[in-house]
Amino acid sequence: MGSSEERVVAVIMVGGPTKGTRFRPLSLDIPKPLFPLAGQPMVHHPISACKKIPNLTQIYLVGFYEEREFALYVSSISNELKVSVRYLREDKPHGSAGGLFNFRDLIMEDNPSHIFLLNCDVCCSFPLTEMLEAHRAYGGMGTILVIKVSAESASQFGELVADPDTNELLHYTEKPETFVSDRINCGVYVFTPEIFTAIQGVSSQRKDRANLRRVSSFEALQFSTRSLPTDYVRLDQDILSPLAGKKQLYTYETMDFWEQIKTPGMSLKCSGLYLAQFQFTSPHLLAGGDGSKSATIEGDVYIHPSAKVHPTAKIGPNVSISANARIGPGARLIRCIILDNVEVMENAVVIYSIVGWNSSIGRWSRVQASCAEGDYNAKLGVTILGEGVTVEDEVVVINSIVLPYKTLDVSVQDEIIL
Numbered sequence: 117m118g119s120s121e122e123r124v125v126a127v128i129m130v131g132g133p134t135k136g137t138r139f140r141p142l143s144l145d146i147p148k149p150l151f152p153l154a155g156q157p158m159v160h161h162p163i164s165a166c167k168k169i170p171n172l173t174q175i176y177l178v179g180f181y182e183e184r185e186f187a188l189y190v191s192s193i194s195n196e197l198k199v200s201v202r203y204l205r206e207d208k209p210h211g212s213a214g215g216l217f218n219f220r221d222l223i224m225e226d227n228p229s230h231i232f233l234l235n236c237d238v239c240c241s242f243p244l245t246e247m248l249e250a251h252r253a254y255g256g257m258g259t260i261l262v263i264k265v266s267a268e269s270a271s272q273f274g275e276l277v278a279d280p281d282t283n284e285l286l287h288y289t290e291k292p293e294t295f296v297s298d299r300i301n302c303g304v305y306v307f308t309p310e311i312f313t314a315i316q317g318v319s320s321q322r323k324d325r326a327n328l329r330r331v332s333s334f335e336a337l338q339f340s341t342r343s344l345p346t347d348y349v350r351l352d353q354d355i356l357s358p359l360a361g362k363k364q365l366y367t368y369e370t371m372d373f374w375e376q377i378k379t380p381g382m383s384l385k386c387s388g389l390y391l392a393q394f395q396f397t398s399p400h401l402l403a404g405g406d407g408s409k410s411a412t413i414e415g416d417v418y419i420h421p422s423a424k425v426h427p428t429a430k431i432g433p434n435v436s437i438s439a440n441a442r443i444g445p446g447a448r449l450i451r452c453i454i455l456d457n458v459e460v461m462e463n464a465v466v467i468y469s470i471v472g473w474n475s476s477i478g479r480w481s482r483v484q485a486s487c488a489e490g491d492y493n494a495k496l497g498v499t500i501l502g503e504g505v506t507v508e509d510e511v512v513v514i515n516s517i518v519l520p521y522k523t524l525d526v527s528v529q530d531e532i533i534l
Contacts (some may be wrong), residue, residue, distance in 0.1 A: 124248070125223055126166040126232040127173045127216060130159060132180025132206075141502035143518050145473060147181050149236045149428035150189060152455070153383055153446050154390035155401065155418035155436050157189060161232045161390060165242030167197045173226045175201045176214050177236075217315040225307060231311065233351075235303035239386035241372040241393060242304065250283075251306045253341040254366040258311060260285065260356070261304035262376045264366045267295055273376075274301035276360075278367040285365040288356040299367070301352070303372050311355075316356045328483050380470055380500045381492040387453055388434035391416035402430070411443070426462075444479075461509075469499040469513075472520065478509035486515045486529065496530055 130149040139148045144170050148158040152337060156164075159177065178388060187202040194201045210218045217367065218232060230251070232244060243261070252261035275296040277287040289296055309483050314423040322344065343410060347354070359365050373389050375382060392399050405413040411425045415433020419425060425443040437443065444462040453470045460466060464477045468485035477483055485498050492498065499513055503518035507513055512527040522533050 122171050122229040123172050123173045123226050123227065125176065125178045125228045126169065126171050126233065126234065127178055127219075127223065128159060128162050128166075128234045128236055129212065129215060130179035130181065130186075130236045135266050138379050139383075140451070141500065141517065142383070142470065142472065145503045146517055147185050149179070150186075151383060152436065152453070153239070153377075153387040153449075154394065155420060155438065158377065159189075160193065160385070161238050161239070162236065162242055163193060163201065164197065165235070165244055166232060167199050169232065169244050169248065171485070172199060172226065175199060176219065176223065177201065177203045178219065179236075180206055180209075180482060186459040200523065202257075209348065211344075211348045212351040213311075213315045213318075213355050214347055216351075217312055217319075217349065218347070220312050224312075227422055230310070231307045233307065233310065237377040238303045238374070239377055239382075239389055240302060240304070240370060240374040243370055243372070244306070247304070247306050247368045250368045251366070254283065256366045257282075257314065257359070258307040259366045259368050262299045262300040262369050263302055264369070265300055266297050267298050267353055270298050270300055271350060274356070275299065276301060276356075277369065283366050283368070284363060285356070285360045288352070288365075289354040290357070291321075294505075299369070301356070302370065303376075314355055315349050316347045316358065319346045332481075335438045348436040365444040369482075379492075381498045384434075384451065384453060384468070384470055384498055387436050388416070388451065391418060391436065392417070403500060405431075414498065418435055418447075421499040424457045468497075470501065470504040472501045472505060474503055475501050475507075477507045478511060480510045481507050482512045482513055484512075496532075 124349045142151055145466040150157045162493045163175055166172060183203055183205050190203050192202050204219050206215055247259055247261060271292060274290045275292055276285060276299050277297050278285055292319040325355055342416050377383050377386050384413050401418055403413050403417045403419040405411050410427055411431050413432050417432040417435045419437045419440045422439045423437045423441040426445045428445045429447040431449045435449045437454045438456045440457045442459045444460060446463040447460045447466045450467045454464045455473045457474045458471050461479045463480050465482045468484045483499050496515045499515060500517045506523040508525040511524050513524060514529040516528050516531045518533040
């Protein structure tokens with residue numbers, strides 16, 4: 117463990133409204149980082165993991181959203197976890213490393229010895245304390261959380277090669293066209309403050325190249341369209357790849373779960389992963405019931421204290437029910453997210469679906485995926501109802517996306533209702 121003088125800060129990149137387009141229609145009503153997974157905002161899971169880091173002094177959320185969109189959440193989470201959380205708005209895109217560098221003075225205000233950098237749209241167990249201990253033992257500038265995946269899926273991510281004995285990062289390439297490795301970058305890092313020197317070095321090199329370049333006006337125009345701004349620095353291509361093999365970067369491999377939350381379907385899968393983790397980290401958040409005095413609960417289920425669930429309903433596994441929802445007699449919910457103020461009426465069935473805020477599912481209706489397992493990655497792999505959608509009685513909705521404030525009085529399948 118580190119000395120009592122050491123200080124740690126954490127930076128969580130939350131993106132912005134132009135980055136969450138694949139998360140529509142859910143991101144039409146709420147910033148993607150505040151969408152609830154397992155009853156908690158998406159960003160809450162990495163924040164609560166950071167809270168457990170020894171000697172943590174500050175958590176920064178960095179993104180492009182308006183400050184007012186995060187003000188209420190930042191205030192409440194700071195009070196709840198008794199840790200300082202602050203939102204920092206980027207004025208323009210600086211890249212994943214440039215965004216960190218842009219706020220270097222604030223980040224270094226408490227003179228931290230280590231800086232965690234996390235991406236908000238990552239779902240994992242966040243073994244941050246273990247990462248920090250490994251990082252100290254390695255003695256390098258940075259440590260990357262990595263995981264082993266199938267060779268078929270590896271090319272969707274940053275692939276890397278590490279020394280099997282020392283765990284030094286030897287080679288890194290972002291989304292390669294040919295297979296390099298089945299170890300990928302999880303988007304979770306810990307650095308020493310030397311990371312700022314490395315980022316500044318990239319900016320300086322870019323400035324020097326621009327100043328030294330002697331070309332015709334036509335070539336200069338061509339070059340300017342494909343060159344990056346000097347203050348735009350990408351962590352993967354500009355920092356990780358060049359520093360690989362130079363005894364500065366190391367890896368820490370997780371054997372636990374890891375997913376990227378890019379689509380509504382993946383948010384449903386990740387909600388289930390977090391619910392399963394609650395068994396070990398927050399068992400008090402999981403509901404129970406055998407149908408005698410309360411609803412029958414199967415598997416991992418979260419029910420907000422203000423939600424009302426009829427004793428004859430059957431809930432689970434992998435179900436999250438948000439505030440003020442009402443679940444009627446005989447309703448059956450399986451692998452779904454029910455958002456605030458939703459009403460699921462008697463004998464309705466919801467499977468592999470996300471039901472948006474203030475929506476209503478009529479009596480004997482079914483809202484579901486087409487196959488028994490659902491397809492979290494497919495565009496129409498699960499059913500998504502936007503805010504304020506009404507599904508009338510005895511209507512079946514299968515593998516469809518319904519935009520906000522629509523009323524469905526006929527059954528639909530494999531459709532996007534605009």
